[in-house]
Amino acid sequence: MTLDLSGITSKATLHELFKQQLGFEEWYGPSWDAFWDSIVAIVDMPPVLTLTNWQEFAQHCPRDMHILQQVIQDYAVEMAPKRIVLA
Template sequence: MNYTKYFIPKERVLDFSKCKYLGEIHQVIQQELELPEWYGQNLDALWDSITGIMYVPADITIIFKPETEQSQELTSEISKIIDVFKEAAQEYNEITLHVEM
């Protein structure tokens, strides 16, 4: 029996370019990472989710190329979210992170 397929990282793309509100960002995260409905939509819940709930191994790409002025205003929040993913990737070898900005 070949178990190799179980160790191939699942590719996930989090594209926040069209998001206008913080809630939309967390909806993208929740949907793309297949998180439960009770996901808390904040940085602490994000950390808990990617280090304990999300399926791993995972190859995550975060894209943020703001398409509107409202999207541009989310830059600081996106940076915080990226920092959480970076920290998780450093602590857990099962997460690979790519960022396109």
């Protein structure tokens, strides 16, 4: 599965995209803890989730991009062989 992050310039918008496209629960809010819980234990994630055109988000939200990169690394360890890829 591929998610295009073109035009995503805020944490809230990114999390809304995740919620809609990955089928997160209705209660899901823009929180990295909720994101982790959802991808690890709540939804059935695809074998590979590819995030494209993420550079604009990284430019506007460098702190959140750093957190996302850490989540991606932790996910690779916790959920192997499933993975999230920045492309």
